[in-house]
Amino acid sequence: MDKSTQRSDNTVKDHKQDLIIPKLRNNLFKDNWSTKKLGDISKIIMGQSPSSSNYSDDTDDTILIQGNQDLNNGLVVPRIYTSEITKISKPGDIILTVRAPVGDIAINEYDCCIGRGVCSITPHENKLFIYYYLQYLNNKKIWNKYSQGSTFESVNSKDIKNLKIKIPSINEQNYISEFLSSIDKKIEFMEKKYNCLLQLKNNIITNLFCNEDMYQPLLKFNDEKWEYITLNEIGTTYSGLSGKSKDDFGVGTSLFVPYKAIFDSEIIDINLLENIKINDSEKQNLVKMYDILFTSSSETPEEVAMTSIFLNNYDNCYLNSFSFGYRVTAKFINPIFLNYYLRSPMLRKKFYKIAQGSTRYNISKKEIMKLSIKYPSSETQEKIISFILNMNNNISNLRREIELNKEFKRSLLSKMFC
Amino acid sequence: MSNYNLETKLWSVADELRGNMDANEYKNYILGFIFYRYLSEKQEKTINKALEDDNLTFKDVQKDTVIYEVVQKDSLSKLGYFITPELLFSTIIEKTDEEEFILDDLQKAFNQITNSSQGTESQDDFSNLFEDVELNSSKLGKTPDEQNDKISKVIRKLNEIDFKLDEDESDILGDAYEYLIGQFASSAGKKAGEFYTPQEVSTILARIVTLNKDRLKSVYDPTCGSGSLLLRVSKETKVADFYGQELNQTTYNLARMNMILHGVRYNQFDIKQGDSLENPQHLNQKFEAVVANPPFSAKWSSSKKFMDDERFGAYGKLAPKSKADYAFVQHMIYQLDENGTLAVVLPHGVLFRGAAEEKIRRYLIEEKNYLDAVIGLPKNIFYGTSIPTCILVFKKCREHDDNIIFIDASEHYEKAKNQNKLRPEDIDKIVTTYAERNEEDKYSHVAPLEEVIENDYNLNIPRYVDTFEEEEPIDLDELVDELEQIEKEIQEVDDKIIEYCKELGIRPPVIRRD
Numbered sequence A: 001m002d003k004s005t006q007r008s009d010n011t012v013k014d015h016k017q018d019l020i021i022p023k024l025r026n027n028l029f030k031d032n033w034s035t036k037k038l039g040d041i042s043k044i045i046m047g048q049s050p051s052s053s054n055y056s057d058d059t060d061d062t063i064l065i066q067g068n069q070d071l072n073n074g075l076v077v078p079r080i081y082t083s084e085i086t087k088i089s090k091p092g093d094i095i096l097t098v099r100a101p102v103g104d105i106a107i108n109e110y111d112c113c114i115g116r117g118v119c120s121i122t123p124h125e126n127k128l129f130i131y132y133y134l135q136y137l138n139n140k141k142i143w144n145k146y147s148q149g150s151t152f153e154s155v156n157s158k159d160i161k162n163l164k165i166k167i168p169s170i171n172e173q174n175y176i177s178e179f180l181s182s183i184d185k186k187i188e189f190m191e192k193k194y195n196c197l198l199q200l201k202n203n204i205i206t207n208l209f210c211n212e213d214m215y216q217p218l219l220k221f222n223d224e225k226w227e228y229i230t231l232n233e234i235g236t237t238y239s240g241l242s243g244k245s246k247d248d249f250g251v252g253t254s255l256f257v258p259y260k261a262i263f264d265s266e267i268i269d270i271n272l273l274e275n276i277k278i279n280d281s282e283k284q285n286l287v288k289m290y291d292i293l294f295t296s297s298s299e300t301p302e303e304v305a306m307t308s309i310f311l312n313n314y315d316n317c318y319l320n321s322f323s324f325g326y327r328v329t330a331k332f333i334n335p336i337f338l339n340y341y342l343r344s345p346m347l348r349k350k351f352y353k354i355a356q357g358s359t360r361y362n363i364s365k366k367e368i369m370k371l372s373i374k375y376p377s378s379e380t381q382e383k384i385i386s387f388i389l390n391m392n393n394n395i396s397n398l399r400r401e402i403e404l405n406k407e408f409k410r411s412l413l414s415k416m417f418c
Numbered sequence B: 001m002s003n004y005n006l007e008t009k010l011w012s013v014a015d016e017l018r019g020n021m022d023a024n025e026y027k028n029y030i031l032g033f034i035f036y037r038y039l040s041e042k043q044e045k046t047i048n049k050a051l052e053d054d055n056l057t058f059k060d061v062q063k064d065t066v067i068y069e070v071v072q073k074d075s076l077s078k079l080g081y082f083i084t085p086e087l088l089f090s091t092i093i094e095k096t097d098e099e100e101f102i103l104d105d106l107q108k109a110f111n112q113i114t115n116s117s118q119g120t121e122s123q124d125d126f127s128n129l130f131e132d133v134e135l136n137s138s139k140l141g142k143t144p145d146e147q148n149d150k151i152s153k154v155i156r157k158l159n160e161i162d163f164k165l166d167e168d169e170s171d172i173l174g175d176a177y178e179y180l181i182g183q184f185a186s187s188a189g190k191k192a193g194e195f196y197t198p199q200e201v202s203t204i205l206a207r208i209v210t211l212n213k214d215r216l217k218s219v220y221d222p223t224c225g226s227g228s229l230l231l232r233v234s235k236e237t238k239v240a241d242f243y244g245q246e247l248n249q250t251t252y253n254l255a256r257m258n259m260i261l262h263g264v265r266y267n268q269f270d271i272k273q274g275d276s277l278e279n280p281q282h283l284n285q286k287f288e289a290v291v292a293n294p295p296f297s298a299k300w301s302s303s304k305k306f307m308d309d310e311r312f313g314a315y316g317k318l319a320p321k322s323k324a325d326y327a328f329v330q331h332m333i334y335q336l337d338e339n340g341t342l343a344v345v346l347p348h349g350v351l352f353r354g355a356a357e358e359k360i361r362r363y364l365i366e367e368k369n370y371l372d373a374v375i376g377l378p379k380n381i382f383y384g385t386s387i388p389t390c391i392l393v394f395k396k397c398r399e400h401d402d403n404i405i406f407i408d409a410s411e412h413y414e415k416a417k418n419q420n421k422l423r424p425e426d427i428d429k430i431v432t433t434y435a436e437r438n439e440e441d442k443y444s445h446v447a448p449l450e451e452v453i454e455n456d457y458n459l460n461i462p463r464y465v466d467t468f469e470e471e472e473p474i475d476l477d478e479l480v481d482e483l484e485q486i487e488k489e490i491q492e493v494d495d496k497i498i499e500y501c502k503e504l505g506i507r508p509p510v511i512r513r514d
Helices: A127-139 A158-161 A169-207 A259-264 A333-342 A345-354 A365-370 A379-416 B003-013 B023-054 B058-063 B065-079 B089-097 B103-116 B146-159 B172-186 B199-209 B227-234 B251-262 B304-308 B323-337 B353-366 B424-436 B450-454 B476-505
Strands: A036-037 A042-046 A064-066 A078-083 A094-098 A102-107 A112-114 A120-122 A164-167 A228-229 A235-240 A249-257 A274-276 A292-295 A307-308 A317-319 A323-328 A372-375 B213-223 B238-246 B268-275 B285-291 B336-346 B371-376 B388-397 B405-407 B444-448
Touching: A042 A158, A078 B285, A094 A112, A094 A127, A102 A127, A112 A120, A120 A127, A127 A164, A127 A259, A127 A379, A158 A292, A158 B227, A169 A345, A235 A365, A259 A292, A259 A307, A259 A365, A274 B444, A292 A333, A307 A333, A317 A323, A333 A345, A333 A372, A345 A365, A345 B285, B003 B023, B003 B146, B003 B172, B023 B058, B023 B065, B023 B089, B023 B103, B023 B251, B058 B065, B089 B103, B103 B146, B146 B371, B172 B227, B172 B251, B172 B353, B199 B227, B199 B285, B199 B388, B199 B424, B213 B227, B227 B285, B238 B251, B251 B268, B285 B323, B285 B476, B323 B336, B323 B353, B323 B388, B353 B450, B371 B424, B405 B424, B444 B450
Parallel strands: A064 A112, A249 A317, B213 B238, B213 B285, B238 B268, B285 B336, B371 B405
Antiparallel strands: A036 A164, A042 A120, A064 A078, A094 A102, A094 A120, A228 A372, A235 A323, A249 A274, A292 A307, A292 A323, B336 B388, B371 B388, B405 B444
């Protein structure tokens, strides 16, 4: 336990010669920061859980915040409600989680009831400054020291009230919080942009391919007519590993593509490949470059027959037993084009129809091979591939930019407080 | 009205035995005693009513041999059994007041009920009815006295409940009995593939086979369990005769008690014990309504001899050993009358499984054209299994013989505690859609036979009823507008960030692309 909590006096004494200033600071500000206890510069209300029989889904009841499952991205997300009101948090208060895990925070925008997993803080100083300060403390993992040795991580009201906050003049508080919130705002906008680009991509992809009853797709590069063909006519299938026992997995020098690698993305991420032991005498199917891999069973019919393309050249890579491979043999079909086509909403709908099962859903190779597609000239296929690839790059670049901005904010948090 | 009360009171009698044994065992006692008391009171009431004008009661006339013999004969022909005064439930209750030993009398009473019908028309309905009520089970107590004590407590508790037999036309006790059977079924856990049919599902089957009929000559259930499905049909319309077969001896006993408790006279029902695939007992009869909830994917012999059996031979293939589902369908079709309707609950697999089952399915549609409807039910509506199920409806003379209606009711239910439940409106919707052959987006589709052929006789419902949720397409222009707006706002924030970074003397993480 923090020694300071055992002292009876309210102010924490600092040695005169200690300068309390942050590493990064606007030159305009010269004053030394002072050390206060959180309990002295804010009102703290510890949560108290209503009886669980009073919980409800009724949005006319009061929102109940129980823990970090009710917080997301610094905001309260209403999840459950209660008809019994124990302790109240007001709009603008800071919510801090006090048990497993301790230290998550959010700005509350509602009149709500708080359970014993959280507390509500109403600062007398700049609210955002305290909010960011708590984020800084959480990044520094200061809550860890309170939970050492205990099985259920939690802090009590004393711990929170005695929490030491180093705080500058109100002007500097305003300055720092305005800067940090503009970065938060930027991140928020970029997330919005990211979702918007994803939707844009889906929207475009839907119309970039041609439906069976159409002559050409809605979004077209030229006026050519798309041809009709079944999967049977343009490629062959092969099955995944067979006859392997539990002991063969995770060892050996060969690799295999696990189910999840296919399910997760449209291009196999080779970092997800796993090891397997294959003997020389075994007859197993190798996965080759440009093979399209299908999952053949899933928990829901919506998820059946996801496809992913293998774009690497390996001579020792195999396929898991719950999937099958498809190798394009026709010269006029670009496998990458086909792979995008198979992931498009139009084809997903066809897979959904032929998926069958009771507890798990399966799809038969035979049925899939009967499906038909429409395709344009090789040049147009190339154009479509390149268009989608560019959209994808654009999106993944933005994702990286968002992550960099989050890093930037973390680094500011660590330098602008002390 | 007080239906609920009676149910809970009866269920609470079970508390007396709950600690001693599991539900599957104590249900035999509770249900057996209720039945015994019912028979006993029914007989007393019937006889007393006949003697009313003479101002006599049954207990008065036991010394008068002449009247007594008349009374006995009358009871046998009206009710199908006879209990002597000293073995009536009321007499035995009196003995428990004195804490007398009653187990021998009870056993005698049970024997009397079964024996009194020997050599009469009702013989089959009463034989061995009480064999599952083991009065000297060590689970009741170590010594005969302890056993006697336990049983006395149970029947005294039962005696406190008013059965309301005076309300003549009502079925209160019968329904409460049914409720108990259901309760026991849900607390007993499952046995290989045998699941108590929830009332909602029975109701759908019953309403389908009684559509447009104000009376039925006969109804038949080859796997009748406790008979609730048969009785459910009689709630929808007047049924002349009930026929059933049940493999499990205990359940078979329950079915007969259930019939009698619901006021079905002994000469109106014919329920047999045995395996209806291996040893069918009603083969020479055809029925106007056939209903069943056979055990899901049960094992059967699939023995070659069945290829010579009229019921199975013509299909070219037998249902596989591990899945008797289609064997039951074939058996039921054989027993179905030309003008009748067959409705059966089956696991989803029958719609699409390959090999022999595909062949049988195809034969039923292509050669016979008997299949009238496929109805997909929500998952998790049975006690003890979450398996998704469907109802198939067959008719030999179909009104709409150029199509099959597919109904996808799988998303229409209410979530209850452990179970999904069909609400009355869900049941109505299924029955109305079937009756009127309505088409509704994402719910039902009347598929011309050609469509079924195109799908290679695969009946999997998503092929016919499109429930795929397509994402709402968003206008491209709108998205680009939004993107532009976001871009503008990012620029404004960027300006601020650059300003701050300058003041702090650090490089801003902003790359201007313009």
